[in-house]
């Protein structure tokens with residue numbers, strides 16, 4: 001049976017990985033309007049299970065924040081998940097929410113950054129990350145780190161979006177809002193937001209990280225018409241199996 005990483009008593013491990021500032025320090029103005037739409041994370045959790053078909057074991061949510069995706073994933077899969085994020089306070093909030101839901105025995109937190117993951121090679125059975133790569137200082141180094149820590153054959157699902165089961169009408173509303181924001185007061189930051197969340201950018205990062213095989217799914221921040229993922233963009237890859 002696979003060994004799940006030792007979990008500390010207080011559920012919060014502070015690792016010595018160097019913390020760094022993100023490349024984009026805050027979301028564009030108006031992003032809170034999007035919060036009025038149905039919650040996207042549980043749809044993403046369903047897509048993760050569908051496309052990654054992960055083995056039970058050591059699962060990581062990278063750039064987990066308050067556990068917005070982590071908690072629905074635990075609920076859907078009943079496998080413990082370790083959150084990794086440089087933001088301690090956000091993860092403490094996530095741990096509190098999990099405790100209220102009586103999920104505290106399945107949610108754990110490690111302070112760290114994508115560019116220096118505090119895990120050994122070949123150790124992680126599933127790594128997911130939603131809405132975070134766009135904030136990493138060095139997405140290419142982050143992807144290399146993800147590949148390093150994955151167990152041979154294990155999947156990673158990294159990107160941003162709402163999930164294929166997200167109601168079509170809500171996805172279209174989300175896209176409408178973003179198109180509108182591209183003309184608004186904070187247009188430059190919205191342009192950057194949209195440009196980073198596009199298939200071409202994901203493909204470029206994956207190629208620069210020299211991932212041996214990967215799939216870019218979805219059409220980006222202002223499209224809702226990929227039936228696999230609905231709105232958003234995702235990078236799916238598996239670590240190659242060891243050659244015998």
Ligand SMILES: C[S@@+](CC[C@H](N)C(=O)[O-])C[C@H]1O[C@@H](n2cnc3c(N)ncnc32)[C@H](O)[C@@H]1O
Nearest residue numbers: 022063064065068087113114130131132135136
């Ligand atoms: C928009 S939030 C996404 C939160 C959550 N995953 C979600 O789906 O709603 C982006 C998160 O990425 C984290 N982050 C920023 N730079 C990072 C890095 N270099 N490595 C890992 N996480 C990072 C931030 O602290 C923040 O919690």
